Amino acid sequence: MSSSVALHGVTVSYGTRAERVTALDDIDVSIEAGEYVTVIGSNGAGKSTLVNVIAGAVIPSAGQVRIGSADVTRLPDNRRAGRVSRVFQDVTAGTCADLTIAENMALASLRERGRSPFRRILSRRRTAEFHSELRHLGCGLEDRLKRPAGLLSGGQRQLVSLVMATMGDPAVLLLDEHTSALDPSMAELVMNRTDTVVRERGLTAVMVTHNMRHAALYGDRVLIMTQGRIVDDISGRERTALTEDRLIARFRDLAGGEITDRIIGV
Numbered sequence: 217m218s219s220s221v222a223l224h225g226v227t228v229s230y231g232t233r234a235e236r237v238t239a240l241d242d243i244d245v246s247i248e249a250g251e252y253v254t255v256i257g258s259n260g261a262g263k264s265t266l267v268n269v270i271a272g273a274v275i276p277s278a279g280q281v282r283i284g285s286a287d288v289t290r291l292p293d294n295r296r297a298g299r300v301s302r303v304f305q306d307v308t309a310g311t312c313a314d315l316t317i318a319e320n321m322a323l324a325s326l327r328e329r330g331r332s333p334f335r336r337i338l339s340r341r342r343t344a345e346f347h348s349e350l351r352h353l354g355c356g357l358e359d360r361l362k363r364p365a366g367l368l369s370g371g372q373r374q375l376v377s378l379v380m381a382t383m384g385d386p387a388v389l390l391l392d393e394h395t396s397a398l399d400p401s402m403a404e405l406v407m408n409r410t411d412t413v414v415r416e417r418g419l420t421a422v423m424v425t426h427n428m429r430h431a432a433l434y435g436d437r438v439l440i441m442t443q444g445r446i447v448d449d450i451s452g453r454e455r456t457a458l459t460e461d462r463l464i465a466r467f468r469d470l471a472g473g474e475i476t477d478r479i480i481g482v
């Protein structure tokens with residue numbers, strides 16, 4: 217079930233006292249259950265660190281992280297895995313190349329509470345469920361369940377990772393530039409599918425992107441980050457009226473404006 221996410225006074229510093237980098241600087245943000253938030257910012261603004269703090273891959277130096285009513289600030293990522301799902305930029309990170317697609321999906325399905333590991337893991341019923349999940353993608357992956365994931369293209373593999381990440385309805389879905397390594401048409405397909413699954417299941421989702429068009433097109437709210445801080449938070453009517461050009465103008469004003477990866481017309 218989707219949960220809210222709240223960060224209060226979250227600070228993350230890396231390095232030594234002599235050479236300290238403040239990746240997140242006293243961040244306060246609340247995301248409602250079922251809200252779909254996109255995060256943009258210049259290189260090194262702290263976007264991945266923000267996602268890592270929600271995932272538990274980075275424990276903050278100060279502040280508090282809550283998922284729903286639970287204080288998870290000190291909980292490492294392996295103990296949040298039942299609540300938080302991720303799709304990474306690296307297309308090889310979400311699936312195991314040597315396992316078949318069905319075996320990968322069976323591992324992901326272990327998230328569902330009360331299921332004893334590996335017992336009836338690939339039962340006929342489960343395989344039929346995986347088949348049905350993949351059929352929604354409309355690219356024939358359901359007929360390749362018994363093939364190793366390593367034989368898929370990067371985009372196909374990312375689609376399987378997305379399906380796996382959303383199985384069992386995670387409390388929070390984190391997407392860290394998950395389409396940036398894909399060719400434009402595959403990136404569109406993965407983005408469309410992401411939008412459909414987030415909407416249909418009412419997921420709480422946080423998506424980091426460098427693609428201004430995607431940031432303007434998808435989600436309920438846009439956060440703009442620079443130098444470890446959230447410097448703009450666009451929601452409601454303002455978000456509805458947001459176009460790519462308006463977002464770029466706003467980003468230029470706030471972040472000093474280098475648009476590194478604007479992708480036009482894809």
Ligand SMILES: Nc1ncnc2c1ncn2[C@@H]1O[C@H](COP(=O)(O)OP(=O)(O)OP(=O)(O)O)[C@@H](O)[C@H]1O
Nearest residue numbers: 230231237239257258259260261262263264265266
């Ligand atoms: N493990 C680390 N050790 C030291 N410094 C780090 C580490 N991870 C991130 N940083 C630094 O923290 C700052 C924020 O990094 P982060 O990766 O969160 O930014 P980002 O907005 O995701 O950047 P990009 O768009 O380039 O991926 C940067 O200055 C980065 O160099």
